[in-house]
Every structure is written in C-alpha cells, then in structure tokens.
Amino acid sequence: xxxALPKSTIHRTVLNNGIVVLVTENPSADIVATRIFVRAGSCxxxxxxxxxTYLLSAVLTKGCDNLSSLEIAEQIESVxxxxxxxxxxxxxxxxxxxxxxxxxxxxxxxxxxxxxPTFPEAEVELEKRIALQDIxxxxxxxxxxxxxxxxxxxxxxxPYAMSALGDEITMNRLKREDLVRYHQTYFRPDNIVISxxxxxxxxxxxxxxxxxxxxxxxxxxxxxxxxNFPLNVxxxxxxxxxxxxxxxxxxxxxxxxxxxxxxxxxxxxxxYLGNGLSSRLxxxxxxxxxxxxxxxxxxxxxxxxxxxxxxMGTAPENTKIAVAGLWAEVDLLCRNQxxxxxxxxxxxxxxxxxxxxxxxxAQIAQIYGWYEILGLGIDFDRKFQEQIMxxxxxxxxxxxxxxLREPYVSLVGQEDAVSTAMPFPGHGV
Numbered sequence: 001x002x003x004a005l006p007k008s009t010i011h012r013t014v015l016n017n018g019i020v021v022l023v024t025e026n027p028s029a030d031i032v033a034t035r036i037f038v039r040a041g042s043c044x045x046x047x048x049x050x051x052x053t054y055l056l057s058a059v060l061t062k063g064c065d066n067l068s069s070l071e072i073a074e075q076i077e078s079v080x081x082x083x084x085x086x087x088x089x090x091x092x093x094x095x096x097x098x099x100x101x102x103x104x105x106x107x108x109x110x111x112x113x114x115x116x117p118t119f120p121e122a123e124v125e126l127e128k129r130i131a132l133q134d135i136x137x138x139x140x141x142x143x144x145x146x147x148x149x150x151x152x153x154x155x156x157x158x159p160y161a162m163s164a165l166g167d168e169i170t171m172n173r174l175k176r177e178d179l180v181r182y183h184q185t186y187f188r189p190d191n192i193v194i195s196x197x198x199x200x201x202x203x204x205x206x207x208x209x210x211x212x213x214x215x216x217x218x219x220x221x222x223x224x225x226x227x228n229f230p231l232n233v234x235x236x237x238x239x240x241x242x243x244x245x246x247x248x249x250x251x252x253x254x255x256x257x258x259x260x261x262x263x264x265x266x267x268x269x270x271x272y273l274g275n276g277l278s279s280r281l282x283x284x285x286x287x288x289x290x291x292x293x294x295x296x297x298x299x300x301x302x303x304x305x306x307x308x309x310x311x312m313g314t315a316p317e318n319t320k321i322a323v324a325g326l327w328a329e330v331d332l333l334c335r336n337q338x339x340x341x342x343x344x345x346x347x348x349x350x351x352x353x354x355x356x357x358x359x360x361x362a363q364i365a366q367i368y369g370w371y372e373i374l375g376l377g378i379d380f381d382r383k384f385q386e387q388i389m390x391x392x393x394x395x396x397x398x399x400x401x402x403x404l405r406e407p408y409v410s411l412v413g414q415e416d417a418v419s420t421a422m423p424f425p426g427h428g429v
C-alpha cells in the first residue's frame with residue numbers, strides 16, 4: 001500500500017511487515033536525516049519499572065550483533081555521522097544524520113542496533129549509575145521538583161505521573177533481563193515508523209529500507225500501552241519545603257490530548273499566556289508588577305490528556321502574591337472577553353514558530369514521523385495549521401472554561417514562604 005500527498009514531496013509507504021516509511025525529497029542540502037520511531041515509551045512501562053525505556057535508550061547503542069560500543073562509535077565518527085537514542089512518554093526514537101554518500105552504510109548500522117542489541121551487562125550497570133546520579137541531581141533542582149510533584153498529583157497512577165528516569169527505587173531494581181524482555185515485546189516492525197528527509201529519491205530510499213528491514217517479521221499480536229488508570233480531576237495541592245533563593249510556583253490543569261477537538265484552542269491559550277516576552281503572563285506579572293524572575297506556560301502535545309501548566313520563579317516574600325497572580329490571569333480567560341487582536345497575534349506567533357521548526361531535514365523527518373507514530377498521519381501537518389486558524393474567540397473561551405478552572409498547585413521553596421502561600425479548595429483569588 002503506497003500513498004503520496006498531492007503537491008508535496010513527502011511519500012508514505014507501508015512495507016509488507018508493517019513498517020511505515022516516510023520519505024521527503026529535499027535536495028537543497030547534502031544531508032540525510034532519519035528518525036526511527038518505535039511505539040513504546042513510558043506509557044508502555046509498568047509503574048514498578050519506571051525508567052526502563054530511558055535505560056534502554058542509554059544502552060541500545062552500546063553493543064549489537066558482534067559490535068562493541070567502541071566499534072559502533074568508530075563506525076559513526078569515521079564518516080562524521082551522528083546516531084543517538086531517546087525516549088518520551090509516547091514513543092521511543094533512534095535518530096541518525098549523515099551525508100548522502102554514507103546514508104546506506106549508517107542506516108544498515110542503525111538496523112543492526114535496533115534489531116539485535118546486546119545490552120552488555122557492564123554498560124547496563126554503568127548507565128544505571130549515571131541515571132541514578134541524574135535522579136539525585138533533579139532532586140536538588142526546584143523546578144524539577146515542582147514539575148514532578150505536579151505531574152504526580154495530576155496523573156497519580158497513570159504512566160504520565162512518573163519522570164522518564166523513574167526514581168531511585170525503580171531504577172535500582174532494573175536488570176538486563178528487563179531490557180531484553182521489553183525490547184522483544186515492543187521493538188517489532190509493525191510498531192515502527194521510519195521517517196527520512198534529505199537528498200534522496202523516493203524509489204531508491206524505499207528500496208534500501210526494504211532491503212535492510214524487509215526480512216524482519218513479528219509473530220505475536222502487537223502490545224498495547226498500559227493505560228487502564230482513571231484520571232482524578234479533583235485538584236490537589238502539594239508543597240516541598242527547600243532552602244532556595246526563589247520560590248517555584250506551578251499551577252496545572254488537566255487538558256486535552258492531541259486527538260481532541262479542543263487541542264488547537266488550548267495550544268493558542270498556552271501561547272497567549274506564556275510564550276515569549278509579549279505574552280500575557282510576562283507583561284502583567286513580570287513587566288508591570290515585577291513579581292517574576294521567570295514566568296511562562298506550556299502545554300505539551302500528548303497522545304493522552306496533557307497537563308496545561310503555568311509557572312513562575314519569584315522571590316520568597318512574593319510567593320503568596322505569585323500564586324494569586326497566576327491563578328487570576330488564567331481565571332480571567334473565562335471571565336473576560338479575549339480580544340480578537342490578542343488571539344490573532346497568538347495565531348501568528350504559533351504558526352510562525354511552527355514554520356521555523358520545519359527548516360532542516362532533521363526537523364522535517366522528526367515532525368512527519370512524530371505525527372505518524374501518534375496515529376495522526378502526515379496530513380496533520382496541514383490540519384494543525386487549519387485548526388489553529390479556525391479557532392474563534394468563542395472557541396478559546398469555551399476551552400478555558402472547560403479545562404482551566406481550579407488548578408492543581410505545586411510549590412517549592414522556603415517553609416515560611418510556601419506554607420503561608422499554600423492555597424486550599426475555595427481559597428480563590
């Protein structure tokens with residue numbers, strides 16, 4: 001089965017074994033970027049194994065099929081290429097970039113790594129120690145503490161509640177056998193999207209992928225993410241007392257997934273509130289009132305309901321005012337008419353940033369592969385922009401009233417500052 005978008009250089013092919021191949025011809029630069037997405041990630045972990053896919057990403061390139069970590073590194077570096085693995089909540093990713101002449105060689109190496117990793121015991125233990133150091137480091141960073149406890153009170157038993165690293169308990173108990181089992185379960189052709197962009201031709205590239213991956217077959221039924229956890233929509237508040245020079249104030253709301261009709265409206269509201277120096281939060285709370293060292297908003301794109309977050313770093317003595325200020329600014333979205341000019345400015349900003357995020361072959365390979373692995377399809381590139389433009393003031397206000405009501409609150413800072421600022425249900429502003 002093969003389809004191609006009209007008036008576009010991107011081409012979609014599905015191999016007989018289920019691998020989806022996306023090829024974007026872009027002859028402007030002699031670079032080929034490839035993103036190999038696997039339908040895996042923390043949503044496919046048991047809670048007792050949190051951090052498993054992170055550890056797998058750290059060890060995957062450290063040995064395969066008669067090649068040591070050093071031999072893999074030498075093959076990559078000898079041609080000036082790059083190859084790395086990463087993981088997120090919704091997918092696992094192997095990224096590679098090389099000049100066109102070396103593309104076939106590096107893709108073959110990537111296939112050996114992806115299909116036949118050896119997970120050397122010594123490398124597993126080394127990466128576990130490094131991960132544990134990273135976990136302890138995050139426990140000293142106020143922003144990381146605030147965000148992690150916010151995710152935990154929003155998501156509770158849902159996989160999104162946990163850091164990609166897991167925690168010291170879960171990371172410590174992970175074994176090489178766990179990596180092998182996870183790899184055998186989820187790394188299979190019908191779970192994979194390969195997105196390629198660069199100075200290539202469609203026919204030759206599809207033929208190469210078929211040659212390298214075509215003999216890979218799955219026998220069992222594809223696994224499903226571990227998501228049978230209801231989400232509690234009752235807002236909660238949590239504080240961590242820590243001797244810091246500033247308080248971190250973080251308000252979160254359970255938003256919508258990228259599959260929702262409300263996704264575009266929430267993206268615009270996040271941009272309006274906290275994207276850049278002209279955003280509402282920056283102007284009102286930093287420029288006019290001088291409350292914030294740092295203030296922003298973010299609403300990540302997720303396959304399942306995503307958290308909508310506003311946050312501020314502020315002086316300890318301003319902690320209570322900061323909570324009230326952030327809460328009030330979000331609350332205004334429901335109670336005041338959002339100006340058409342402000343919504344148009346947010347649309348122009350988000351679409352401008354979106355266009356700038358598709359300039360390089362790596363960015364192009366990333367975005368199309370990402371849409372495909374989430375089940376949105378490559379046509380979401382066009383649909384997203386159309387959805388943004390179609391959001392009306394009424395749509396934005398309706399989304400705010402539905403999702404951005406009473407927040408979950410996460411605070412980190414000195415006990416005297418945080419304890420007096422901690423809001424409780426009905427506290428209001």
